[in-house]
Amino acid sequence: MKKSYYLFNPGRISRRDNSLKFTPVDDLGTEGAPRYIPVESVDNLYTFGSLDANSALYNFLGKEQISVHFFDHYEHYTGSFMPKDFLLSGKVIIAQTEHYSNSSKRLSIASKFIEGAAFNILKNLRYYNNRDKDTSVQIDTISQMAPQISSAKSIEELMGVEGQIRLTYYQAFDLIINDFEMGTRTKQPPSNEINALISFLNMMCYTLCLDMIHHTQLNPTISFLHQPGYRRYSLALDLSEIFKPILVDRLIFSLLNKRQIQTQDFDHQLNSCLLKENGRKKVVKAWDDKLNETIKHRSLGRNVTYKHLIKLECYKLVKHILNIEEYKPFKAWW
Amino acid sequence: MSVNGTLIQLFHICPREMWLHTHGINMEHTSETVYDGKLLHETSYSQRPEKYTEITLSACFNNIPLTGKIDFYDAKQKIIHETKRSDKAEVAHEWQAKFYIWLLLLNDIPDVQAILEYPKLRTSTTVQLTSYDIQHLTNTITTIQHLQQSDKCPDKIKSKICKSCSYYELCYIEE
Numbered sequence: 001m002k003k004s005y006y007l008f009n010p011g012r013i014s015r016r017d018n019s020l021k022f023t024p025v026d027d028l029g030t031e032g033a034p035r036y037i038p039v040e041s042v043d044n045l046y047t048f049g050s051l052d053a054n055s056a057l058y059n060f061l062g063k064e065q066i067s068v069h070f071f072d073h074y075e076h077y078t079g080s081f082m083p084k085d086f087l088l089s090g091k092v093i094i095a096q097t098e099h100y101s102n103s104s105k106r107l108s109i110a111s112k113f114i115e116g117a118a119f120n121i122l123k124n125l126r127y128y129n130n131r132d133k134d135t136s137v138q139i140d141t142i143s144q145m146a147p148q149i150s151s152a153k154s155i156e157e158l159m160g161v162e163g164q165i166r167l168t169y170y171q172a173f174d175l176i177i178n179d180f181e182m183g184t185r186t187k188q189p190p191s192n193e194i195n196a197l198i199s200f201l202n203m204m205c206y207t208l209c210l211d212m213i214h215h216t217q218l219n220p221t222i223s224f225l226h227q228p229g230y231r232r233y234s235l236a237l238d239l240s241e242i243f244k245p246i247l248v249d250r251l252i253f254s255l256l257n258k259r260q261i262q263t264q265d266f267d268h269q270l271n272s273c274l275l276k277e278n279g280r281k282k283v284v285k286a287w288d289d290k291l292n293e294t295i296k297h298r299s300l301g302r303n304v305t306y307k308h309l310i311k312l313e314c315y316k317l318v319k320h321i322l323n324i325e326e327y328k329p330f331k332a333w334w
Numbered sequence: 335m336s337v338n339g340t341l342i343q344l345f346h347i348c349p350r351e352m353w354l355h356t357h358g359i360n361m362e363h364t365s366e367t368v369y370d371g372k373l374l375h376e377t378s379y380s381q382r383p384e385k386y387t388e389i390t391l392s393a394c395f396n397n398i399p400l401t402g403k404i405d406f407y408d409a410k411q412k413i414i415h416e417t418k419r420s421d422k423a424e425v426a427h428e429w430q431a432k433f434y435i436w437l438l439l440l441n442d443i444p445d446v447q448a449i450l451e452y453p454k455l456r457t458s459t460t461v462q463l464t465s466y467d468i469q470h471l472t473n474t475i476t477t478i479q480h481l482q483q484s485d486k487c488p489d490k491i492k493s494k495i496c497k498s499c500s501y502y503e504l505c506y507i508e509e
Contacts, residue, residue: 086363087358087360087363088358089357089358089359089360090358091357091358091359092357092358092359215364217358217359217360297507298508298509299506299507299508299509300502300503300506300507312503312507315503315504315507316507316508318359318504319504322357322359322487323485323486323487324487325508328508328509329509330509331509
Protein backbone atom coordinates (compact mmCIF):
# COMPACT_ATOMS: atom_id res chain seq x y z
CA MET A 1 0.00 0.00 0.00
CA LYS A 2 1.43 3.35 -1.03
CA LYS A 3 1.15 6.22 1.37
CA SER A 4 1.82 9.89 1.76
CA TYR A 5 4.92 11.01 3.59
CA TYR A 6 4.92 14.30 5.46
CA LEU A 7 8.34 15.84 6.02
CA PHE A 8 8.31 18.36 8.84
CA ASN A 9 11.99 18.50 9.69
CA PRO A 10 14.56 20.25 7.57
CA GLY A 11 17.04 17.96 5.89
CA ARG A 12 18.38 16.47 2.74
CA ILE A 13 16.63 13.87 0.62
CA SER A 14 18.51 11.84 -1.94
CA ARG A 15 18.36 8.72 -4.00
CA ARG A 16 20.13 5.69 -2.66
CA ASP A 17 19.75 2.79 -5.09
CA ASN A 18 16.00 2.29 -5.22
CA SER A 19 15.26 3.92 -1.90
CA LEU A 20 14.84 7.47 -0.76
CA LYS A 21 17.27 8.55 1.91
CA PHE A 22 16.25 11.33 4.25
CA THR A 23 18.98 12.90 6.37
CA PRO A 24 17.72 15.41 8.93
CA VAL A 25 19.90 18.49 9.28
CA ASP A 26 19.44 20.82 12.24
CA ASP A 27 19.90 24.61 12.45
CA LEU A 28 23.62 24.26 13.13
CA GLY A 29 24.08 22.06 10.07
CA THR A 30 24.60 18.87 12.06
CA GLU A 31 23.36 15.77 10.33
CA GLY A 32 21.15 13.30 12.14
CA ALA A 33 20.73 9.58 11.54
CA PRO A 34 19.36 8.97 8.03
CA ARG A 35 16.03 7.24 7.38
CA TYR A 36 15.44 5.06 4.35
CA ILE A 37 12.09 4.98 2.60
CA PRO A 38 11.52 2.29 -0.05
CA VAL A 39 10.29 4.06 -3.14
CA GLU A 40 7.45 1.59 -3.80
CA SER A 41 5.79 2.65 -0.56
CA VAL A 42 5.66 6.35 -1.50
CA ASP A 43 2.54 7.86 -2.98
CA ASN A 44 3.63 11.48 -2.63
CA LEU A 45 5.64 13.77 -0.39
CA TYR A 46 4.47 16.81 1.54
CA THR A 47 7.31 19.04 2.66
CA PHE A 48 6.83 21.57 5.43
CA GLY A 49 10.45 21.94 6.53
CA SER A 50 13.19 23.14 4.22
CA LEU A 51 14.32 20.39 1.94
CA ASP A 52 17.58 19.93 0.08
CA ALA A 53 17.51 17.78 -3.02
CA ASN A 54 19.22 17.48 -6.38
CA SER A 55 17.97 16.86 -9.89
CA ALA A 56 18.92 13.17 -9.75
CA LEU A 57 16.33 12.79 -7.00
CA TYR A 58 13.66 14.59 -8.99
CA ASN A 59 14.42 12.48 -12.05
CA PHE A 60 13.95 9.43 -9.90
CA LEU A 61 10.71 10.72 -8.34
CA GLY A 62 9.44 11.66 -11.78
CA LYS A 63 10.09 8.19 -13.11
CA GLU A 64 8.27 6.68 -10.14
CA GLN A 65 5.30 9.06 -10.57
CA ILE A 66 5.76 10.60 -7.13
CA SER A 67 4.72 14.21 -6.69
CA VAL A 68 6.16 16.58 -4.10
CA HIS A 69 4.06 19.34 -2.58
CA PHE A 70 5.69 22.35 -0.92
CA PHE A 71 4.48 24.57 1.89
CA ASP A 72 6.15 27.71 3.22
CA HIS A 73 6.90 28.71 6.77
CA TYR A 74 3.37 30.09 7.14
CA GLU A 75 1.86 26.79 6.02
CA HIS A 76 0.78 28.23 2.67
CA TYR A 77 0.82 25.89 -0.26
CA THR A 78 3.50 27.21 -2.58
CA GLY A 79 3.59 24.67 -5.38
CA SER A 80 4.21 21.13 -6.46
CA PHE A 81 6.68 19.09 -8.37
CA MET A 82 4.48 17.04 -10.66
CA PRO A 83 5.92 14.20 -12.73
CA LYS A 84 5.40 14.36 -16.46
CA ASP A 85 1.82 13.60 -17.50
CA PHE A 86 1.68 9.93 -18.21
CA LEU A 87 -1.99 9.61 -19.01
CA LEU A 88 -2.53 11.82 -21.98
CA SER A 89 -5.68 11.53 -23.98
CA GLY A 90 -6.24 14.09 -26.72
CA LYS A 91 -9.86 13.04 -26.86
CA VAL A 92 -10.46 13.87 -23.19
CA ILE A 93 -8.66 17.23 -23.30
CA ILE A 94 -10.62 18.32 -26.36
CA ALA A 95 -13.90 17.21 -24.77
CA GLN A 96 -12.99 18.94 -21.51
CA THR A 97 -12.23 22.16 -23.39
CA GLU A 98 -15.52 21.93 -25.27
CA HIS A 99 -17.41 21.59 -22.02
CA TYR A 100 -15.62 24.66 -20.75
CA SER A 101 -16.14 26.85 -23.79
CA ASN A 102 -19.81 26.02 -24.30
CA SER A 103 -21.42 28.23 -21.66
CA SER A 104 -24.47 26.05 -21.01
CA LYS A 105 -22.37 22.89 -20.74
CA ARG A 106 -19.99 24.70 -18.41
CA LEU A 107 -22.79 26.04 -16.23
CA SER A 108 -24.36 22.61 -15.99
CA ILE A 109 -21.18 21.04 -14.59
CA ALA A 110 -20.44 24.03 -12.33
CA SER A 111 -23.90 23.89 -10.78
CA LYS A 112 -23.45 20.19 -10.06
CA PHE A 113 -20.37 21.03 -8.00
CA ILE A 114 -22.35 23.52 -5.93
CA GLU A 115 -25.26 21.11 -5.66
CA GLY A 116 -22.93 18.46 -4.23
CA ALA A 117 -21.26 20.95 -1.90
CA ALA A 118 -24.61 22.27 -0.61
CA PHE A 119 -25.90 18.76 -0.04
CA ASN A 120 -22.84 17.79 1.95
CA ILE A 121 -22.98 21.05 3.93
CA LEU A 122 -26.62 20.35 4.87
CA LYS A 123 -25.65 16.83 5.84
CA ASN A 124 -23.15 18.23 8.35
CA LEU A 125 -25.62 20.74 9.73
CA ARG A 126 -28.35 18.11 10.16
CA TYR A 127 -25.93 15.77 11.89
CA TYR A 128 -25.22 18.36 14.57
CA ASN A 129 -28.82 19.49 14.72
CA ASN A 130 -29.63 15.96 15.88
CA ARG A 131 -26.97 16.27 18.55
CA ASP A 132 -28.17 19.17 20.68
CA LYS A 133 -26.69 21.90 18.52
CA ASP A 134 -29.45 24.04 17.14
CA THR A 135 -28.46 24.71 13.54
CA SER A 136 -32.05 24.83 12.28
CA VAL A 137 -31.80 28.51 11.24
CA GLN A 138 -28.85 27.75 8.95
CA ILE A 139 -30.49 24.57 7.64
CA ASP A 140 -33.63 26.51 6.70
CA THR A 141 -31.73 29.37 5.10
CA ILE A 142 -29.54 27.05 2.99
CA SER A 143 -32.47 24.82 2.04
CA GLN A 144 -34.28 27.89 0.76
CA MET A 145 -31.28 28.93 -1.29
CA ALA A 146 -30.84 25.49 -2.88
CA PRO A 147 -33.30 26.03 -5.78
CA GLN A 148 -31.24 29.05 -6.88
CA ILE A 149 -28.39 26.67 -7.76
CA SER A 150 -30.16 24.99 -10.63
CA SER A 151 -31.83 28.19 -11.83
CA ALA A 152 -28.63 30.27 -11.96
CA LYS A 153 -28.10 31.82 -15.38
CA SER A 154 -24.40 32.49 -15.14
CA ILE A 155 -21.27 31.37 -13.36
CA GLU A 156 -21.19 34.70 -11.49
CA GLU A 157 -24.71 34.16 -10.20
CA LEU A 158 -23.78 30.63 -9.18
CA MET A 159 -20.69 31.88 -7.36
CA GLY A 160 -22.92 34.38 -5.57
CA VAL A 161 -25.23 31.63 -4.34
CA GLU A 162 -22.23 29.58 -3.31
CA GLY A 163 -20.85 32.52 -1.33
CA GLN A 164 -24.17 33.02 0.47
CA ILE A 165 -24.42 29.34 1.36
CA ARG A 166 -20.90 29.27 2.69
CA LEU A 167 -21.44 32.45 4.73
CA THR A 168 -24.53 30.95 6.36
CA TYR A 169 -22.70 27.67 6.91
CA TYR A 170 -19.76 29.33 8.63
CA GLN A 171 -22.20 31.05 11.01
CA ALA A 172 -23.07 27.61 12.31
CA PHE A 173 -19.43 26.85 13.14
CA ASP A 174 -19.68 28.79 16.40
CA LEU A 175 -22.73 26.74 17.35
CA ILE A 176 -21.13 23.42 16.48
CA ILE A 177 -17.67 23.97 17.94
CA ASN A 178 -17.35 24.17 21.72
CA ASP A 179 -14.92 26.54 23.48
CA PHE A 180 -13.69 28.33 20.34
CA GLU A 181 -15.00 31.34 18.45
CA MET A 182 -14.62 31.71 14.74
CA GLY A 183 -16.49 34.97 14.14
CA THR A 184 -16.03 35.79 10.48
CA ARG A 185 -13.94 33.84 8.03
CA THR A 186 -10.52 35.43 7.66
CA LYS A 187 -7.64 34.31 5.52
CA GLN A 188 -4.22 35.79 4.84
CA PRO A 189 -3.58 35.58 7.72
CA PRO A 190 -6.20 33.62 9.65
CA SER A 191 -7.21 35.50 12.81
CA ASN A 192 -8.05 32.64 15.15
CA GLU A 193 -7.81 28.89 15.69
CA ILE A 194 -10.82 27.87 13.62
CA ASN A 195 -9.81 30.06 10.70
CA ALA A 196 -6.30 28.69 10.90
CA LEU A 197 -7.57 25.12 10.72
CA ILE A 198 -9.92 25.91 7.83
CA SER A 199 -7.12 27.54 5.83
CA PHE A 200 -4.66 24.76 6.48
CA LEU A 201 -6.97 21.86 5.77
CA ASN A 202 -8.65 23.48 2.75
CA MET A 203 -5.21 23.69 1.25
CA MET A 204 -4.51 20.04 2.05
CA CYS A 205 -7.79 19.15 0.37
CA TYR A 206 -6.92 21.19 -2.72
CA THR A 207 -3.54 19.45 -2.95
CA LEU A 208 -5.16 16.06 -2.60
CA CYS A 209 -7.61 16.81 -5.41
CA LEU A 210 -4.74 17.93 -7.61
CA ASP A 211 -2.94 14.67 -6.95
CA MET A 212 -5.99 12.62 -7.80
CA ILE A 213 -6.64 14.56 -11.02
CA HIS A 214 -3.06 13.86 -12.05
CA HIS A 215 -3.83 10.14 -11.97
CA THR A 216 -6.58 10.55 -14.54
CA GLN A 217 -6.73 11.93 -18.06
CA LEU A 218 -8.31 15.22 -16.95
CA ASN A 219 -6.38 18.43 -17.35
CA PRO A 220 -6.12 20.23 -13.98
CA THR A 221 -6.06 23.73 -15.47
CA ILE A 222 -9.40 23.51 -17.29
CA SER A 223 -12.12 24.10 -14.71
CA PHE A 224 -15.81 24.82 -14.81
CA LEU A 225 -16.80 26.68 -11.65
CA HIS A 226 -13.59 28.58 -10.95
CA GLN A 227 -11.87 30.67 -13.58
CA PRO A 228 -9.53 28.25 -15.36
CA GLY A 229 -5.81 28.21 -15.08
CA TYR A 230 -5.44 31.50 -13.28
CA ARG A 231 -2.37 30.92 -11.10
CA ARG A 232 -3.79 27.67 -9.85
CA TYR A 233 -4.85 24.25 -10.99
CA SER A 234 -8.43 25.39 -10.78
CA LEU A 235 -10.10 22.05 -11.49
CA ALA A 236 -8.72 20.99 -8.10
CA LEU A 237 -10.55 23.97 -6.57
CA ASP A 238 -13.78 22.87 -8.29
CA LEU A 239 -13.54 19.34 -6.97
CA SER A 240 -12.56 20.37 -3.47
CA GLU A 241 -15.85 22.28 -3.09
CA ILE A 242 -17.64 18.93 -2.93
CA PHE A 243 -15.24 17.30 -0.52
CA LYS A 244 -14.42 20.11 1.91
CA PRO A 245 -17.58 19.63 4.03
CA ILE A 246 -16.99 15.89 4.29
CA LEU A 247 -13.25 15.82 4.77
CA VAL A 248 -12.16 19.19 6.13
CA ASP A 249 -15.07 20.53 8.15
CA ARG A 250 -15.98 17.28 9.86
CA LEU A 251 -12.36 16.84 10.87
CA ILE A 252 -12.19 20.36 12.32
CA PHE A 253 -15.35 19.79 14.38
CA SER A 254 -14.04 16.55 15.82
CA LEU A 255 -10.47 17.76 16.43
CA LEU A 256 -11.69 20.73 18.47
CA ASN A 257 -14.68 19.19 20.20
CA LYS A 258 -12.72 16.13 21.26
CA ARG A 259 -9.93 18.48 22.44
CA GLN A 260 -7.34 16.75 20.30
CA ILE A 261 -6.23 20.20 19.25
CA GLN A 262 -6.14 22.95 21.86
CA THR A 263 -5.23 26.61 22.18
CA GLN A 264 -1.63 25.81 23.03
CA ASP A 265 -1.22 24.08 19.64
CA PHE A 266 -1.42 27.47 17.95
CA ASP A 267 1.02 30.31 17.64
CA HIS A 268 -0.89 33.52 18.41
CA GLN A 269 0.59 36.68 16.96
CA LEU A 270 -0.80 40.21 17.02
CA ASN A 271 -2.99 39.75 13.97
CA SER A 272 -2.61 36.13 13.03
CA CYS A 273 -3.00 32.63 14.32
CA LEU A 274 -1.14 29.69 12.87
CA LEU A 275 -0.58 26.11 13.89
CA LYS A 276 2.58 25.35 15.80
CA GLU A 277 4.73 22.56 14.50
CA ASN A 278 3.42 20.11 17.03
CA GLY A 279 -0.18 21.07 16.32
CA ARG A 280 0.43 20.77 12.62
CA LYS A 281 1.75 17.24 13.09
CA LYS A 282 -1.39 16.28 14.99
CA VAL A 283 -3.63 17.78 12.31
CA VAL A 284 -1.76 16.12 9.46
CA LYS A 285 -1.88 12.77 11.25
CA ALA A 286 -5.64 13.08 11.77
CA TRP A 287 -6.07 14.18 8.14
CA ASP A 288 -4.11 11.22 6.85
CA ASP A 289 -6.05 8.79 9.05
CA LYS A 290 -9.30 10.30 7.80
CA LEU A 291 -8.30 9.84 4.16
CA ASN A 292 -7.56 6.19 4.73
CA GLU A 293 -10.89 5.49 6.41
CA THR A 294 -13.10 3.37 4.21
CA ILE A 295 -16.77 3.26 3.39
CA LYS A 296 -18.70 0.71 1.41
CA HIS A 297 -19.55 2.36 -1.87
CA ARG A 298 -23.16 2.12 -3.00
CA SER A 299 -22.74 1.66 -6.73
CA LEU A 300 -19.44 -0.25 -6.66
CA GLY A 301 -20.24 -2.56 -3.76
CA ARG A 302 -16.63 -2.22 -2.66
CA ASN A 303 -14.87 -0.63 0.25
CA VAL A 304 -13.18 2.56 -0.84
CA THR A 305 -11.14 5.11 1.09
CA TYR A 306 -12.23 8.73 1.41
CA LYS A 307 -9.21 9.61 -0.65
CA HIS A 308 -10.30 7.29 -3.42
CA LEU A 309 -13.71 8.98 -3.57
CA ILE A 310 -12.01 11.96 -5.19
CA LYS A 311 -10.53 9.83 -7.94
CA LEU A 312 -13.92 8.25 -8.54
CA GLU A 313 -15.29 11.78 -8.90
CA CYS A 314 -12.74 12.35 -11.66
CA TYR A 315 -13.91 9.19 -13.43
CA LYS A 316 -17.48 10.49 -13.36
CA LEU A 317 -16.32 13.76 -14.87
CA VAL A 318 -14.45 11.92 -17.63
CA LYS A 319 -17.63 9.99 -18.46
CA HIS A 320 -19.67 13.18 -18.46
CA ILE A 321 -17.42 15.09 -20.82
CA LEU A 322 -17.20 12.11 -23.19
CA ASN A 323 -21.03 11.97 -23.21
CA ILE A 324 -21.03 8.47 -21.75
CA GLU A 325 -23.01 9.21 -18.62
CA GLU A 326 -24.31 12.38 -17.00
CA TYR A 327 -22.28 13.58 -14.03
CA LYS A 328 -23.85 13.29 -10.61
CA PRO A 329 -21.92 14.94 -7.80
CA PHE A 330 -20.86 12.96 -4.77
CA LYS A 331 -23.42 13.20 -1.98
CA ALA A 332 -22.68 11.67 1.40
CA TRP A 333 -25.34 9.04 2.01
CA TRP A 334 -24.52 8.00 5.52
CA MET B 335 -5.62 4.75 -36.86
CA SER B 336 -4.28 1.27 -37.13
CA VAL B 337 -5.66 -1.96 -35.72
CA ASN B 338 -3.28 -4.01 -33.61
CA GLY B 339 -3.24 -7.26 -31.67
CA THR B 340 -4.16 -5.61 -28.39
CA LEU B 341 -7.29 -4.08 -29.91
CA ILE B 342 -8.30 -7.43 -31.44
CA GLN B 343 -7.98 -9.01 -28.01
CA LEU B 344 -9.79 -6.20 -26.17
CA PHE B 345 -12.57 -6.16 -28.74
CA HIS B 346 -13.31 -9.82 -28.09
CA ILE B 347 -13.36 -9.25 -24.33
CA CYS B 348 -15.36 -6.01 -24.29
CA PRO B 349 -15.92 -3.48 -27.11
CA ARG B 350 -16.28 -0.72 -24.51
CA GLU B 351 -12.84 -1.43 -23.10
CA MET B 352 -11.47 -1.34 -26.62
CA TRP B 353 -13.16 2.01 -27.31
CA LEU B 354 -11.85 3.56 -24.09
CA HIS B 355 -8.37 2.20 -24.72
CA THR B 356 -8.27 3.48 -28.27
CA HIS B 357 -9.29 6.95 -27.07
CA GLY B 358 -6.43 7.15 -24.60
CA ILE B 359 -8.38 6.30 -21.46
CA ASN B 360 -5.93 3.85 -19.95
CA MET B 361 -6.49 2.28 -16.59
CA GLU B 362 -3.92 -0.47 -16.72
CA HIS B 363 -1.59 1.40 -14.36
CA THR B 364 -4.18 1.02 -11.58
CA SER B 365 -4.39 -2.73 -11.92
CA GLU B 366 -2.41 -5.23 -9.91
CA THR B 367 -3.43 -7.94 -12.37
CA VAL B 368 -1.88 -6.08 -15.29
CA TYR B 369 1.32 -5.54 -13.31
CA ASP B 370 1.35 -9.21 -12.42
CA GLY B 371 0.96 -10.19 -16.07
CA LYS B 372 3.81 -7.91 -17.09
CA LEU B 373 6.06 -9.42 -14.45
CA LEU B 374 5.10 -12.91 -15.60
CA HIS B 375 5.95 -12.01 -19.17
CA GLU B 376 9.36 -10.74 -18.10
CA THR B 377 10.24 -13.64 -15.85
CA SER B 378 8.86 -16.73 -17.59
CA TYR B 379 11.00 -18.64 -20.06
CA SER B 380 14.10 -16.62 -19.29
CA GLN B 381 16.25 -18.64 -21.73
CA ARG B 382 14.00 -17.93 -24.63
CA PRO B 383 15.01 -14.43 -25.71
CA GLU B 384 18.35 -15.76 -26.97
CA LYS B 385 16.75 -18.28 -29.27
CA TYR B 386 13.70 -16.40 -30.49
CA THR B 387 13.08 -12.88 -31.58
CA GLU B 388 10.47 -10.32 -30.71
CA ILE B 389 9.14 -8.98 -34.00
CA THR B 390 7.01 -6.08 -35.13
CA LEU B 391 4.86 -6.50 -38.20
CA SER B 392 2.62 -4.36 -40.29
CA ALA B 393 0.33 -4.81 -43.26
CA CYS B 394 -2.55 -3.13 -44.97
CA PHE B 395 -5.83 -4.87 -45.67
CA ASN B 396 -8.84 -3.23 -47.36
CA ASN B 397 -7.15 0.12 -46.65
CA ILE B 398 -7.00 -0.62 -42.94
CA PRO B 399 -3.47 -0.46 -41.55
CA LEU B 400 -2.65 -3.41 -39.30
CA THR B 401 0.21 -3.74 -36.86
CA GLY B 402 1.32 -6.32 -34.36
CA LYS B 403 4.09 -7.05 -31.92
CA ILE B 404 4.79 -10.71 -31.35
CA ASP B 405 6.46 -11.64 -28.06
CA PHE B 406 8.51 -14.56 -29.35
CA TYR B 407 8.65 -15.85 -32.90
CA ASP B 408 10.44 -19.04 -33.74
CA ALA B 409 11.28 -18.51 -37.42
CA LYS B 410 12.69 -22.00 -37.98
CA GLN B 411 9.65 -23.90 -36.78
CA LYS B 412 7.24 -21.10 -37.70
CA ILE B 413 5.70 -20.89 -34.27
CA ILE B 414 4.44 -17.82 -32.43
CA HIS B 415 4.61 -17.98 -28.63
CA GLU B 416 2.25 -15.83 -26.59
CA THR B 417 2.52 -15.83 -22.80
CA LYS B 418 -0.68 -15.18 -20.86
CA ARG B 419 -1.42 -14.95 -17.18
CA SER B 420 -4.74 -16.77 -17.08
CA ASP B 421 -7.05 -18.51 -19.52
CA LYS B 422 -10.08 -16.50 -18.41
CA ALA B 423 -10.19 -14.70 -21.74
CA GLU B 424 -8.92 -17.61 -23.79
CA VAL B 425 -11.16 -16.92 -26.78
CA ALA B 426 -9.82 -13.37 -26.98
CA HIS B 427 -6.24 -14.63 -26.72
CA GLU B 428 -6.91 -17.06 -29.57
CA TRP B 429 -8.16 -14.28 -31.81
CA GLN B 430 -5.09 -12.23 -31.00
CA ALA B 431 -2.87 -15.17 -31.94
CA LYS B 432 -4.85 -15.83 -35.11
CA PHE B 433 -4.48 -12.16 -36.01
CA TYR B 434 -0.69 -12.52 -35.73
CA ILE B 435 -0.71 -15.63 -37.92
CA TRP B 436 -2.75 -13.70 -40.45
CA LEU B 437 -0.34 -10.74 -40.28
CA LEU B 438 2.53 -13.11 -41.11
CA LEU B 439 0.48 -14.56 -43.94
CA LEU B 440 -0.15 -11.06 -45.30
CA ASN B 441 3.64 -10.66 -45.21
CA ASP B 442 3.97 -13.82 -47.36
CA ILE B 443 4.89 -16.15 -44.51
CA PRO B 444 2.36 -19.02 -44.65
CA ASP B 445 1.78 -22.08 -42.46
CA VAL B 446 2.50 -20.48 -39.11
CA GLN B 447 1.11 -21.84 -35.86
CA ALA B 448 0.73 -20.18 -32.50
CA ILE B 449 1.06 -21.54 -29.00
CA LEU B 450 -0.69 -19.82 -26.13
CA GLU B 451 1.28 -20.46 -23.00
CA TYR B 452 -0.10 -20.18 -19.51
CA PRO B 453 2.96 -20.69 -17.29
CA LYS B 454 0.97 -20.29 -14.09
CA LEU B 455 -1.47 -23.01 -15.15
CA ARG B 456 1.31 -25.05 -16.72
CA THR B 457 -0.74 -25.53 -19.87
CA SER B 458 -0.61 -24.38 -23.45
CA THR B 459 -2.95 -24.35 -26.43
CA THR B 460 -2.10 -24.60 -30.11
CA VAL B 461 -3.84 -22.20 -32.47
CA GLN B 462 -4.22 -22.45 -36.22
CA LEU B 463 -5.78 -20.16 -38.77
CA THR B 464 -8.64 -21.30 -41.04
CA SER B 465 -10.22 -19.53 -43.96
CA TYR B 466 -13.30 -19.03 -41.81
CA ASP B 467 -11.10 -17.26 -39.24
CA ILE B 468 -9.76 -14.91 -41.91
CA GLN B 469 -13.33 -13.95 -42.74
CA HIS B 470 -14.04 -13.30 -39.08
CA LEU B 471 -10.89 -11.18 -38.69
CA THR B 472 -11.80 -9.19 -41.80
CA ASN B 473 -15.17 -8.37 -40.27
CA THR B 474 -13.58 -7.63 -36.92
CA ILE B 475 -11.07 -5.11 -38.20
CA THR B 476 -13.84 -3.27 -40.06
CA THR B 477 -15.95 -3.10 -36.90
CA ILE B 478 -12.95 -1.96 -34.86
CA GLN B 479 -12.21 0.77 -37.36
CA HIS B 480 -15.81 2.01 -37.13
CA LEU B 481 -15.61 2.00 -33.35
CA GLN B 482 -12.36 3.96 -33.43
CA GLN B 483 -14.00 6.66 -35.49
CA SER B 484 -17.21 6.69 -33.50
CA ASP B 485 -17.88 9.27 -30.80
CA LYS B 486 -20.21 6.98 -28.98
CA CYS B 487 -18.81 4.75 -26.29
CA PRO B 488 -20.27 1.20 -26.39
CA ASP B 489 -22.41 0.10 -23.42
CA LYS B 490 -21.17 -1.82 -20.43
CA ILE B 491 -21.18 -5.58 -20.98
CA LYS B 492 -22.27 -6.21 -17.38
CA SER B 493 -20.43 -9.49 -17.20
CA LYS B 494 -18.77 -11.41 -14.41
CA ILE B 495 -15.34 -10.45 -15.71
CA CYS B 496 -16.09 -6.74 -15.12
CA LYS B 497 -15.20 -7.17 -11.45
CA SER B 498 -11.59 -7.98 -12.23
CA CYS B 499 -11.23 -5.41 -15.01
CA SER B 500 -9.06 -2.36 -14.52
CA TYR B 501 -11.91 -0.24 -15.92
CA TYR B 502 -14.42 -1.55 -13.37
CA GLU B 503 -14.52 1.61 -11.26
CA LEU B 504 -14.71 3.91 -14.25
CA CYS B 505 -17.61 1.96 -15.74
CA TYR B 506 -19.61 1.30 -12.61
CA ILE B 507 -19.20 4.45 -10.54
CA GLU B 508 -22.49 6.32 -10.52
CA GLU B 509 -23.15 8.83 -7.78
